[in-house]
Amino acid sequence: MTSDIEIARAATARPIFEIGARLEIPADALVPFGHDKAKVSDAFIRSLRDRPDGKLILVTAINPTPAGEGKTTTTVGLGDGLNRIGRKAAICVREPSLGPCFGVKGGAAGGGYAQVIPMEDINLHFTGDFHAITSAHNLLSAMIDNxxxxxxxxxxxxxxxxxxxxxxxNDRALRDIVSSLGGPANGYPRETGFDITVASEVMAILCLAQDLDDLEQRLGAIIIGYRTDKSPVFARDLKADGAMAVLLKQAMQPNLVQTLENNPAFVHGGPFANIAHGCNSVIATRTALKLADYVVTEAGFGADLGAEKFFDIKCREAGLRPAATVIVATVRALKMNGGVAKTALGTENVGAVERGSVNLRRHIENVKKFGVPVIVAINHFVSDTDAEIAVVKAAAEAEGVEAVLCRHWANGSAGIEDLARKVAELADGGTADFKPLYPEEMSLVEKVKTVAREIYRAGTVTFDRAATDQLAMFEAAGYGKLPVCMAKTQYSFSTDPSALGAPEGHVVHVREVRLSAGAGFVVAITGDIMTMPGLPRTPAAERIAINAEGMVEGLF
Structure with a gap:
């Protein structure tokens, strides 16, 4: 079987100026990074403000499993499919993090014949955005200690x-450290630690900022710590916001690349879907909406995390109104939710698909609460049987939505035409009546409880005493209208990653809360979520190398 990287390497990429021309982006508005990728200039983006918006389509999924769901692959495939049927469409996805790429998850450029290219660059250093975010974040760290x-x-x-x-x-050894050891010349020792860059508030800020002025204002609003009287200290108090914005100036410009079928794709930003909102940048999405009739974007992990945060944080902050939602499911993943081990997924098991389909049905129910029409994409695997596929279609039909079989991984846009037509009909139908899950006037505690009960189906929501005290302090300081960003395992509706299917009546316990004042949300941390992952026993890095021809091998 041909690997993703071999398929990407065999593709015929068009010069990036041709891709830009398809969206009517003039050559002088592109800042090229080689022949096949470019940034879109800030001046050109500002010139688009009075243009009408296209239709925004969200691609989300059931809860992720080791079997794979193919959310990014479906996002890319749907964008290609819409272009194939004569619609002017663009794709907006996140930039991959090096941590998962060298860890266990791999890259995030799609797969098979539904990929964005250059796959190697996108999954590695790309245009340097993550390095700029890392530098800006750590500049503030250095200025604090200085x-x-x-x-x-x-x-x-x-x-x-x-x-x-x-x-x-991914480096677990850096989660908790003591800094400034070695005597007075090195500063005052204190306990601290490292997070992965995608968990940085700077990443979330870059992905929610509307423009450079908004970026600098948000950076200045970062709370770096507190005085002895517990009053907050801001990044602007340290005069760090201007220099941080300078480091991020180019990173704020969206990256334009192409799919295997030479359709335009914006790959920009990549906040964690656990600790942050898990969506690509607002500036990339808004730019695409001004240039294309349909914009296909994705949100991290399953709909309980990604879609909820897309709707309640990104859409609320940016004033976006999605026209349709696609929920990606696979027979294999539903079998795992139905109790089948990964090693047995290739054997037909209709009963397991039926049991596991409760996960899909729960996500459909949840997304409907936001007033956005839903359709299900069944991402096809060769081991799927007709009987198993029929079960998935019946589960979707029971919730009043259609499920469409898609073969884009194997056949590119030709394998997803049916879904593309139906999604275009949904988006054009004008039936969307988008509304967030909760009003901004609701208290922070009640916002957390609302998400836990309505989306996770928790029976009880509890808080550490320190967490409720902090939430009260946040409200007293004027942050009560912010949305909440739930940090929870992606593998289950509950906080227990082993509780598959559609658990309900469980306890959601909030052990810690954090104020991301610059990004504009309050993080509620549940379970064992970590902001610095570790590498697995056998990391993907062990299989990544340069071959005798000087080509990268092992990326996936």
Missing amino acids: HIHWGNALGIDSRRVTWRRVLDM
Whole structure:
């Protein structure tokens, strides 16, 4: 079987100026990074403000399993499919993180014959956006310790510094460290640690900022810690916001690339879908909406995390109104939700598909609560049988929606034409009546409870005492209208990753809350979520190398 990287390498890429021309982007508005990728200039983006928006289509999925769901693959395939049937469409997806790429998940450029290219560049350093975010974040870290070292005029309590450092790599050894050891010349020792770059508030800020002015204002609003009287200290108090914005100036410009079928794709930003909102940048999405009639985008993990945050955080913040939602499911993943081991997924098991389909039905029910029409994409695997596929279609029909079999992984846009036509009909039908799950006036505690009960189907929601005290402090400080960003395992509706299917009546316990004042949301942390992942026993990095021809091998 031909690997993803071999398929991508065999593709015939068109010059990036030709791809831009398909969206009527003039050559002088593109900042090229080689022949096949470019950034779209800030001046050109500003010139688009008065244009009408196209139709926004969200691709989400059932809860992820080791069997794979193919959400990004379906996003890319649907964009190609819409172009194939004569619609002017663009794709918006996130940039991959190096951590998962060298860990266990792999890259995030799609797969098979539904990929964005250049796959190697996108999955590695790309245009340097993540490096810029890492640098801007760590500049603020350095300025905090430097300020304390030179007299601490702001009265920062070093025990209450909440700003950590970041690195775009899975490295469990850096989760908790002691910094500034070695004597007075190296500053004041304190406990701190590292998060992965995609968990940085700077990443979330870049992905939610409307423009450069908004970016700098949000950076200045970052709370880096507290004084002894518990009053907050902001990044602007350290005069760090301007320099951070300078480091991010180019990174704010969306990246334009192409699919295997030479259709336009914006790949920009990549916040964690656990600790942050898990969507590509607002500026890329809004730019695409001004240039295309249909924009296909995705949200991280399953709909309980990604879609909820897309609707309640990204759409609320940016004023976006999605026209349709696609939920991706696979027979294999539903079998796992029905209790089948990964090693037995190739054997027909209609009963397991029936049992596992409760996961799909729950996601359909949840997405409907946001007032956006839904359709299901069955991402086809060669081991799927007609009887198993019929079960998935029946489960969707029981919820009043259609499920369409898609073969884009194997056949590209030719394998997803049916879904493309039906999605276009949904988006053009004008039946969307988008509304967030909760009003901004609701208290932070009630917002958390609403998500936990309505989306996760929790029976009880509990909080550590410190968490409720902090939420009250956030509201007293004027942050009560912010949306909540739930940090929860992606593998289950509950906080227990082993509870597959559609559990309900469970307990959701909030052990910690964090204020991301610059990004504009409050994070509620549940379960064992970590902001610095570790590598698995056998990381993907062991299989990645340069072959005798000087080509990269092992990326997937």
